[in-house]
Structures are given as structure tokens and as C-alpha cells.
Amino acid sequence: MKIDKILVPTDFSEHAERSYEQAIELAKLFKARIELLHVYDIPDFSSVYEITFPDRFESGIREAALAKLESLKQRATEEGIEISAHIAFGAPERVITERAKEHDVDLIVIGTRGLGPVKHLLLGSVAERTIRHAPCSVFVVDDPERAA
Amino acid sequence: MNWFSKRFAGNIRGDLFGGLTAGIVALPLALGFGVASGIENGAAAGLYGAIAVGFFASLFGGTPAQISGPTGPMTVVVAGIVGSLTGDIAWVFAMVVLSGVLQMLLGVLRLGRYINYVPYPVISGFMSGIGAIVIILQLAQLVGHEPASGTVAALRSIPEDFQNVNPSALVLGLCTIAIIYISPRFIKAVPGTLVALIVMTAGSVMAGIEVPRIGEIPRGLPTPSIPEWDFAKFQLILVPAVMLAIVGAIDSLLTSLVADAVTKTRHDSERELMGQGVGNIFAGLIGGLPGAGATMRTVVNVRSGGKTPLSGIVHSILLLAILLSLGPLASEIPMAVLAGILITVGIGIVDTKGLGHVRRAPRGDAAVMITVFGLTVFMDLMTAVAVGMVMASMVLLKRLSDMDPATHSPLVDIAAHRPWIPDLEEPREVLAGIYIVEVHGSLFFGNAGPLQRKLGSMGHANAIVLHMGDVRYLDQSGVYALADLITDLREADTEVYLAELHTEPRAILDALGVTPDVLPENRIFEKADDAIREATRGERVRLDINLAPAVAGDA
Numbered sequence: 001m002k003i004d005k006i007l008v009p010t011d012f013s014e015h016a017e018r019s020y021e022q023a024i025e026l027a028k029l030f031k032a033r034i035e036l037l038h039v040y041d042i043p044d045f046s047s048v049y050e051i052t053f054p055d056r057f058e059s060g061i062r063e064a065a066l067a068k069l070e071s072l073k074q075r076a077t078e079e080g081i082e083i084s085a086h087i088a089f090g091a092p093e094r095v096i097t098e099r100a101k102e103h104d105v106d107l108i109v110i111g112t113r114g115l116g117p118v119k120h121l122l123l124g125s126v127a128e129r130t131i132r133h134a135p136c137s138v139f140v141v142d143d144p145e146r147a148a
Numbered sequence: 149m150n151w152f153s154k155r156f157a158g159n160i161r162g163d164l165f166g167g168l169t170a171g172i173v174a175l176p177l178a179l180g181f182g183v184a185s186g187i188e189n190g191a192a193a194g195l196y197g198a199i200a201v202g203f204f205a206s207l208f209g210g211t212p213a214q215i216s217g218p219t220g221p222m223t224v225v226v227a228g229i230v231g232s233l234t235g236d237i238a239w240v241f242a243m244v245v246l247s248g249v250l251q252m253l254l255g256v257l258r259l260g261r262y263i264n265y266v267p268y269p270v271i272s273g274f275m276s277g278i279g280a281i282v283i284i285l286q287l288a289q290l291v292g293h294e295p296a297s298g299t300v301a302a303l304r305s306i307p308e309d310f311q312n313v314n315p316s317a318l319v320l321g322l323c324t325i326a327i328i329y330i331s332p333r334f335i336k337a338v339p340g341t342l343v344a345l346i347v348m349t350a351g352s353v354m355a356g357i358e359v360p361r362i363g364e365i366p367r368g369l370p371t372p373s374i375p376e377w378d379f380a381k382f383q384l385i386l387v388p389a390v391m392l393a394i395v396g397a398i399d400s401l402l403t404s405l406v407a408d409a410v411t412k413t414r415h416d417s418e419r420e421l422m423g424q425g426v427g428n429i430f431a432g433l434i435g436g437l438p439g440a441g442a443t444m445r446t447v448v449n450v451r452s453g454g455k456t457p458l459s460g461i462v463h464s465i466l467l468l469a470i471l472l473s474l475g476p477l478a479s480e481i482p483m484a485v486l487a488g489i490l491i492t493v494g495i496g497i498v499d500t501k502g503l504g505h506v507r508r509a510p511r512g513d514a515a516v517m518i519t520v521f522g523l524t525v526f527m528d529l530m531t532a533v534a535v536g537m538v539m540a541s542m543v544l545l546k547r548l549s550d551m552d553p554a555t556h557s558p559l560v561d562i563a564a565h566r567p568w569i570p571d572l573e574e575p576r577e578v579l580a581g582i583y584i585v586e587v588h589g590s591l592f593f594g595n596a597g598p599l600q601r602k603l604g605s606m607g608h609a610n611a612i613v614l615h616m617g618d619v620r621y622l623d624q625s626g627v628y629a630l631a632d633l634i635t636d637l638r639e640a641d642t643e644v645y646l647a648e649l650h651t652e653p654r655a656i657l658d659a660l661g662v663t664p665d666v667l668p669e670n671r672i673f674e675k676a677d678d679a680i681r682e683a684t685r686g687e688r689v690r691l692d693i694n695l696a697p698a699v700a701g702d703a
Contacts, residue, residue, distance in 0.1 A: 041451060063666050066638050084641045089410040090451050094162075 003030040007105040009037045009096045012068050015111040019141040020072065023109040026139065027081045032106070034076055036085040037099060038065045039092040062087055093129035101135045109139045159455040166454020167462025170215045170445045174198050174463060175470060176341040177493065179478065180486045181218040183362065184285060185437055186230040186295065187237065191362045191478060194218050195471050196370070196436030199464045201427035205441070206460025209423025210416030211404040215445035215460050216427060218437045220497045221278045221395045225529060226437060227285065229388040231298050238375035241432045243385035243392065248428030250393035255421030263401040263417070268625040269517040270536035271398065272502035277524025277532065282494030289487035292317030292359060299525055316357045317484035324348050324488030341489050348485045360483040365475040372433040391530050396440040400424050403441030410450045508659045512543030513624045611683040612637060615676050617648035622656050631662045646672045647679040
């Protein structure tokens with residue numbers, strides 16, 4: 001089995017961090033590269049503001065995300081994994097699968113849930129849709145908090 | 149057929165969702181702006197405008213994912229002219245058509261790129277002014293009164309209006325505003341404005357409250373009408389038409405920049421102007437409000453998957469369908485509800501970030517911003533922008549002449565980028581992908597654009613060291629441009645280092661928060677050599693990995 005590129009979406013939640021750590025282990029195993037992806041969305045897409053300036057729209061989201069990705073990257077680099085980090089805009093479930101397709105990703109590593117508020121769901125919506133539409137294999141990292 | 153399918157059929161599902169979502173967001177805005185324009189049957193005019201401009205700007209324009217329609221700035225200009233042309237509504241629409249023609253002219257003459265040269269404080273000032281005007285004009289309707297025409301008149305009528313408050317109207321208006329801010333937390337699928345519109349309208353109808361409402365909305369599209377030639381009237385609309393054309397151009401091209409940011413593509417400015425021009429011509433012909441590129445609708449479109457002009461077309465078709473079927477329902481909408489919606493829009497247009505920086509920004513820039521703001525609100529846009537440009541140029545000249553003439557160069561000249569081969573004992577490969585770019589001259593509003601374009605195409609580099617030794621002067625535009633550039637490059641996984649920054653540029657970067665927020669301390673070096681050394685450190689790690697032996701058992 002040949003896995004060269006692993007896509008790891010992260011929303012910076014605790015669960016995403018766990019998935020990322022698993023991804024690092026997998027990358028070591030397969031000698032693969034990691035592509036770390038953070039998808040940011042409009043804070044609330046139904047907002048009414050007619051924002052004028054490009055930087056005003058991003059207003060700190062991208063900068064904050066970049067900073068967090070920087071520190072995450074360190075962890076992989078320390079373990080000797082080649083890693084690149086990216087930010088993209090849009091609905092996460094859509095962007096993740098699109099990106100996997102465009103970048104010929106071999107494996108997506110994702111957690112069962114991220115920042116979603118509904119705790120009792122087995123599978124979060126982003127994870128579920130990723131599995132359904134992914135162009136490649138998906139490795140779903142379990143959530144140890146979930147009652148057995 | 150191939151060109152056609154590439155431009156419109158490459159992303160059908162995404163564009164369908166994007167266009168529908170954008171249409172839903174556009175509906176309350178079209179109605180609100182329409183009414184705010186002061187045109188009789190304004191709500192319908194707003195819808196016609198959204199349909200026409202949205203359709204043709206997408207069909208012919210240069211920003212694929214952009215959604216166009218009535219916007220705050222355009223509506224404010226129209227409202228200004230409607231006041232002085234009452235009774236001759238046909239001439240208002242003739243003005244809209246004329247502005248469309250002028251926009252096409254701007255596109256043909258390739259003048260779109262000069263929008264880059266309008267300094268940030270001028271744009272900030274006039275946008276904030278527009279936001280303020282939108283709010284002021286709606287205050288009367290919030291309390292149930294007829295709106296005055298003109299900002300000053302509106303301000304003057306405030307004390308009197310607020311003494312004779314129509315309580316139901318005020319309650320409706322305030323509840324609308326509350327719903328708009330609160331609803332997104334609970335309802336993700338429907339825009340807050342639409343929720344407020346539906347809930348408050350339904351509520352007011354069921355409770356049988358007496359409030360001014362929109363009134364009759366004609367079913368179907370009106371037929372084109374051209375007024376009889378009258379030279380005096382033509383002269384009257386000429387200047388506002390020019391204003392409308394320029395404001396629309398600025399608004400659209402700014403939105404195109406946002407579209408570029410979220411789609412990671414580059415728009416075609418001249419083509420965009422042509423598209424907007426065609427859209428406005430058609431809007432004027434069918435009695436619709438003029439429009440421009442709309443930021444939030446565009447962002448919502450992209451977020452939901454929109455990529456090609458098909459999304460804009462879908463958005464217009466949706467609005468047309470709503471106009472044809474739900475017209476009668478819309479006539480029940482209370483004016484106070486629309487006022488509430490517009491007040492929140494006005495608040496959003498105000499450039500709070502720029503205003504927040506006023507105290508920390510260079511004094512010249514701040515003065516320009518405040519002057520343009522004041523003139524926009526109390527006089528008119530043309531005067532405000534003209535005075536603003538003159539002031540900004542004078543401020544620039546003064547700064548340039550204050551500097552040591554021996555060391556400054558009047559025009560920016562970006563040295564060709566080349567891989568740096570220093571006196572280090574490293575093998576050549578380690579330095580591949582690291583570029584050093586020397587910036588000569590100053591970064592101000594005039595030349596920020598070219599720098600962005602040049603460096604924007606260098607995302608493939610692993611690291612870029614910006615040698616700033618020759619940059620004596622950075623103004624607010626330059627700082628924001630640099631910040632955007634750095635963020636874009638880092639997103640493309642290209643490390644950015646700044647070297648040899650002089651004290652004054654460094655100080656302004658600090659003052660506006662670019663350092664350390666956008667570029668941390670450890671990326672700034674006094675000596676270019678140190679920066680390169682730091683850049684190569686990262687490089688070396690990556691190359692070591694590539695040299696690792698393949699896994700045994702690889703197919």
C-alpha cells in the first residue's frame with residue numbers, strides 16, 4: 001500500500017489535535033508527507049455586513065490561523081516529517097474533498113467530531129460528508145470520550 | 149462551445165447552491181435599498197436592479213464568482229439625485245443608463261487599474277461616510293415617518309421625528325435589528341436579514357398593526373422607457389451619472405479584490421467594468437436601481453460553492469422568480485423593518501478598522517480620512533473624493549520632499565528576483581527556492597499594487613527575504629498591502645523575512661499592528677545575511693527528508 005500524501009484537516013479543536021498526532025504516526029509509518037489544512041468559514045454566513053475591504057473581511061482570521069498552523073507544523077518537523085500547511089475558505093466539508101481531489105491525496109485523516117456542539121452524535125457532519133465524498137481512503141480517529 | 153462550457157458549466161452544482169444562497173441574501177437588501185433610494189415603488193426598482201445587474205455583470209464581467217446588485221454607495225448617490233428630480237423619474241433611470249455607458253467607456257479605455265491608485269484613507273473615508281448616510285436616512289422611517297430627501301434635511305428632521313414616535317414602527321424596527329444580530333447563532337441556513345423580514349412582517353400582519361408598508365409591487369418586469377430629449381435635464385444628470393459610474397467602479401473593483409482573496413484567483417479589471425456597465429444599462433432601461441459588485445453576497449456565494457458566472461445568473465433568476473410569484477406578499481413589509489435592515493447594513497459599511505486606527509495612523513492619512521468622511525456626509529461624494537485625492541497628493545509630496553533627496557528614488561523599482569548566492573559554505577541546492585527581493589523606494593498608495601502583483605506570483609518559492617534597505621517611507625496603504633502580501637505568501641507556504649528595515653517604516657509597521665501580529669519578531673532581521681541564514685535553516689530540514697531511503701516493499 002503506497003501512501004505518499006496525507007491530508008489532515010484541522011479546526012484547531014482538541015479532537016483535531018488528536019487526529020493530527022495519529023496522522024504524524026501514520027506519516028512516519030508510510031514515510032508520507034502531510035498536508036495540514038485549515039478551512040475557515042464566514043463567522044456567521046448570514047451576517048448582513050457589506051464589508052468593503054479585503055483585509056477587513058479576513059480580519060485576523062487568516063493571521064490567527066497561520067500562527068496556529070505554524071506551531072502545529074513544528075511538531076511534525078521535529079519528528080522528521082515533511083509538512084506543508086494551508087488555509088482555504090469555504091464550507092469545510094466541500095473544501096476538504098475538493099482539495100483531496102486536486103492534490104492527489106492518498107489518505108485523509110479526520111476526527112469523528114470537531115467543534116460541533118452536538119455531543120452525542122457518533123459522527124460530526126464534516127467527518128460524515130468527508131467519508132461520503134472523499135476521492136481516497138479516510139482514516140477516522142476515534143474519540144475516546146465517547147461512551148463505549 | 150468549449151469556451152462557453154469552461155466559463156459557465158465547470159461547476160454547476162456549486163454554482164447552483166452559491167447562486168441560490170446569494171439570491172436569498174440579496175432579496176432583503178434589494179428591497180431595502182430600493183425603498184431607501186426614494187424612488188416611487190422603490191422596492192420593485194431594487195429588485196429589477198438586482199436582477200438586471202446581477203445577470204449581466206456576471207454574464208459579461210471579469211470576476212467570475214462575483215455577485216452584483218444594489219449596494220449602499222450606489223443607492224446613496226441615487227437617493228441624492230432623486231431628491232432634485234422628483235416628478236421626472238424617467239430621467240433618474242436615464243442617468244442610470246448613462247452611468248452604465250460611462251462604465252463601459254472606463255473599461256474600454258483601460259482605466260480600471262487606476263482604482264489601485266486611489267489612496268486607502270480616501271476610500272475609507274467615503275465608505276464610512278456612506279455608511280453614516282445610510283443610517284441617517286433611515287432614522288426617520290425607524291420611527292414611522294416619511295423620509296426627508298438629502299442627508300442634511302434628514303438630520304434636521306430628527307428632533308421633530310423623534311418627538312412624534314410611532315411606537316409600533318419603532319418596536320418593529322428595533323426587533324428587526326435584534327433578530328439580525330441574534331438569529332445567526334441559532335439558524336445557520338437562513339440569513340438573519342431574511343429571518344427578520346419574514347418574522348416581523350408576518351407578526352405585524354397578524355397583529356394588525358398600523359404601520360407604513362411598502363405598498364403595491366407590480367407583477368412582472370416593466371418595459372423599457374426612454375424620456376424625451378431635454379438638454380437642461382441632460383445637464384442635470386450628467387454629473388451624477390459620472391459620480392455613479394465612478395462609485396460603482398470603485399465598489400465593484402474593491403469587491404473583486406475580496407473575490408480574488410477567497411477564490412485565490414485574479415480578476416480582470418477592465419472586463420469587470422464592461423460587465424458592470426452593461427448591467428447598469430439594462431437596469432436603467434427597465435427602471436431598476438443601479439448596482440455594483442456586492443461583497444457579502446459574493447463571499448456567501450463562494451462559501452457555498454460558487455465559482456463561475458453561472459452563480460450570478462442563478463441568483464438573478466431566483467430573484468426574478470420571487471418577483472413574479474411573491475410580489476403581493478412583499479407589499480405587506482413594514483417600512484420600519486426595512487429601515488432596521490438598512491441600519492445594520494450601514495453599520496457594516498462603516499470602516500471601523502480604519503477609524504480605529506485613526507489615532508495611530510500617520511497624521512496626514514488620518515486628516516484625509518476624516519475630511520473625506522465629513523465631506524461625504526455633509527456635501528457630496530464627488531467633492532469628497534476630489535478634495536481627498538488632492539489632499540492625499542499634497543501629503544505625499546510633503547513627505548517626499550522632507551526626505552533626504554540624495555537617497556530617495558521617486559518611483560518604486562523592484563529589483564528582479566534572483567536566487568541569492570552568498571559567501572556561505574553551502575552547496576547550491578540548499579539555496580534553491582529561496583529568493584531575495586530588494587525593494588527600492590517607498591511603498592505608498594501609488595505603487596502598492598505592482599508590488600503585490602509581482603510578489604503574488606512567487607508562491608512557489610520556499611522563502612522570500614524582502615530587503616527593505618532602500619524603503620524610506622511606508623504609508624497606510626503600503627502597510628496594508630505589505631501585510632496582505634505577507635499573509636498570502638505564508639498561506640502559500642512561503643516563508644517571509646524582512647531585512648534591513650529602517651526605523652521609520654519599522655515604526656509604522658509596529659503602530660498598525662503588522663508586527664508582531666502578521667509577521668513575528670523572529671522573521672525580522674537587521675542584516676540580510678542573517679535572514680538568509682535563517683531561511684536556509686528551514687530549507688535544509690526539508691531536503692534531508694527527501695534524501696531518506698524508500699520504504700522496503702514499495703511497489
